[in-house]
Amino acid sequence: MKDVRADFPQLNRMIHGKRLIYLDSTATSLKPRQVIAKEQEYYTTYCANIFRGIYTTSEEATAAYELARTKVARFIGASTSDEIVFTRNASESINVVMNALSRTNLHGCEIATTIMEHHSNFVPWQQLALGFGVTFRVWNVDASGTLSLKDLEKFVTKKTKLLAVTAVSNVLGTINPIRQICHIAKRMNPHCLVLVDAAQAVPHMKINVKDWDADIVAFSSHKMLGPTGVGVLWGKKELLEEFSPYQYGGEMIKEVHVDRTVFADPPHKFEAGTPHIAGVIGLGAAVDYLEKIGMDAIRNHEIEISDYALKALATVKGITVYGPTNAKDRGGVIAFTMKGTHAHDIAQLLNEDNVCIRAGHHCAMPLHEFLKIPATARASFYVYTTKSDVDALVDGLEKIKKIFQ
Amino acid sequence: MDLYRELILDHYKHPRNFGHLEKPDVVVEEGNVTCGDRIVMEIKSKVESRKSKVIEAIRFNGEGCAISQASASMLTEKVKGMKLLPIKKMSVLDIETMLGVTLTPSRVKCATLPLEVLHKAIATI
Numbered sequence: 001m002k003d004v005r006a007d008f009p010q011l012n013r014m015i016h017g018k019r020l021i022y023l024d025s026t027a028t029s030l031k032p033r034q035v036i037a038k039e040q041e042y043y044t045t046y047c048a049n050i051f052r053g054i055y056t057t058s059e060e061a062t063a064a065y066e067l068a069r070t071k072v073a074r075f076i077g078a079s080t081s082d083e084i085v086f087t088r089n090a091s092e093s094i095n096v097v098m099n100a101l102s103r104t105n106l107h108g109c110e111i112a113t114t115i116m117e118h119h120s121n122f123v124p125w126q127q128l129a130l131g132f133g134v135t136f137r138v139w140n141v142d143a144s145g146t147l148s149l150k151d152l153e154k155f156v157t158k159k160t161k162l163l164a165v166t167a168v169s170n171v172l173g174t175i176n177p178i179r180q181i182c183h184i185a186k187r188m189n190p191h192c193l194v195l196v197d198a199a200q201a202v203p204h205m206k207i208n209v210k211d212w213d214a215d216i217v218a219f220s221s222h223k224m225l226g227p228t229g230v231g232v233l234w235g236k237k238e239l240l241e242e243f244s245p246y247q248y249g250g251e252m253i254k255e256v257h258v259d260r261t262v263f264a265d266p267p268h269k270f271e272a273g274t275p276h277i278a279g280v281i282g283l284g285a286a287v288d289y290l291e292k293i294g295m296d297a298i299r300n301h302e303i304e305i306s307d308y309a310l311k312a313l314a315t316v317k318g319i320t321v322y323g324p325t326n327a328k329d330r331g332g333v334i335a336f337t338m339k340g341t342h343a344h345d346i347a348q349l350l351n352e353d354n355v356c357i358r359a360g361h362h363c364a365m366p367l368h369e370f371l372k373i374p375a376t377a378r379a380s381f382y383v384y385t386t387k388s389d390v391d392a393l394v395d396g397l398e399k400i401k402k403i404f405q
Numbered sequence: 406m407d408l409y410r411e412l413i414l415d416h417y418k419h420p421r422n423f424g425h426l427e428k429p430d431v432v433v434e435e436g437n438v439t440c441g442d443r444i445v446m447e448i449k450s451k452v453e454s455r456k457s458k459v460i461e462a463i464r465f466n467g468e469g470c471a472i473s474q475a476s477a478s479m480l481t482e483k484v485k486g487m488k489l490l491p492i493k494k495m496s497v498l499d500i501e502t503m504l505g506v507t508l509t510p511s512r513v514k515c516a517t518l519p520l521e522v523l524h525k526a527i528a529t530i
Binding site for chain 2: 345349404
């Protein structure tokens with residue numbers, strides 16, 4: 001893959017005279033200047049509200065906003081841009097669906113998810129189940145950190161209303177076989193909805209929602225080089241038509257009378273109020289940027305870096321790495337523990353050399369409880385990560401080991 | 406690096422007053438779920454005068470980062486034999502002075518967890 005580091009202004013930042021080594025892209029990615037410039041373009045040349053102005057700049061803003069929707073639709077293989085709803089983040093995308101289900105009859109239903117979910121795809125379902133007194137089921141991983149498809153045949157029943165599953169674990173890195181999961185779930189129960197949390201997949205690999213045959217897919221802009229404050233919800237058209245609105249207000253209506261309201265069609269039905277116009281336009285630029293590099297090139301780069309990192313970490317005594325052992329079976333994220341040293345101490349000491357990693361439960365407490373570890377340290381990679389970044393991590397870990405021995 | 410000075414590492418590797426008391430008056434456990442730190446304090450108090458009680462014996466156990474464990478270890482050393490009232494008045498500043506470091510915002514919770522547990526414990530005495 002061509003070197004893209006020059007596009008990321010923050011990589012030039014020096015702290016205490018040392019360069020920044022950013023290994024926390026799973027939390028949020030850095031932003032290329034092309035995305036920053038596109039957001040700035042909106043604010044400096046056609047800043048206006050969308051949909052309602054009959055003047056040039058408003059029409060330009062509307063066109064730019066809707067063009068971003070078309071780009072996102074094409075990027076994930078949606079049939080039409082009407083299937084793309086802009087939200088605040090992936091969590092809100094999931095809450096839109098949770099809210100819609102909460103207005104249906106859930107009596108006697110089961111809601112299912114997996115132990116490796118981010119809280120954003122766990123808590124909404126747990127709370128929905130608790131609120132309605134319906135069964136909440138959790139699909140566990142095996143010792144290697146993978147979900148067994150054989151278990152799925154027993155897991156999804158005729159009562160399963162929804163199966164919520166992540167495409168890539170933000171801790172273990174496990175890439176789940178979403179196509180097979182959708183296939184088996186539908187075979188066991190054709191009415192079971194499958195919601196895929198693709199926040200860790202869309203930024204890092206080519207995905208196609210139709211190939212997956214999922215019903216709903218959620219992800220966020222800020223993990224894929226785009227601005228914060230924008231999330232995406234993709235849903236099959238007929239589902240989005242059926243779902244109740246999430247919020248009420250401006251922009252989401254066709255007609256309002258004193259005694260009734262006719263809602264707009266999807267996606268606008270779910271976009272009440274003025275959205276994050278600049279952010280959405282910036283996301284469009286992020287899609288352009290990713291497509292220019294090529295998703296296959298990005299995936300291959302991450303496999304190469306992960307493979308290098310897994311081998312390098314294996315040389316550090318006392319390190320335990322979680323999740324699949326082969327880089328090809330995992331996304332560019334590695335969670336690990338170090339014997340005798342808490343993850344927070346690791347993160348704090350690495351920060352002395354500007355090595356930015358994450359420590360804690362990474363919004364996946366049920367998984368950490370299941371694995372019986374209080375916290376892990378996590379390094380994650382993206383388009384701008386180099387082998388020398390990984391070397392800095394490993395050098396830092398060796399230094400920490402000496403301090404704690 | 407200052408945060409991991411010798412004294413703190415020494416308390417982390419060789420915690421003082423670690424373990425259990427035989428017959429504690431009070432046992433309080435608190436965790437910091439975001440980092441997975443957990444501290445249990447066991448206290449035995451005695452009446453020193455008509456008006457005040459002092460901590461006669463104290464032990465802690467649990468697990469967590471070096472900062473939380475060292476803070477617990479140093480705190481137990483400090484409060485042993487102390488009257489309850491001045492302990493109640495201790496704050497994050499006293500913890501910083503005790504550790505001899507300036508805490509960054511993300512580590513304040515680690516360092517003050519033992520004091521929180523201690524405050525909760527003596528409130529019941």
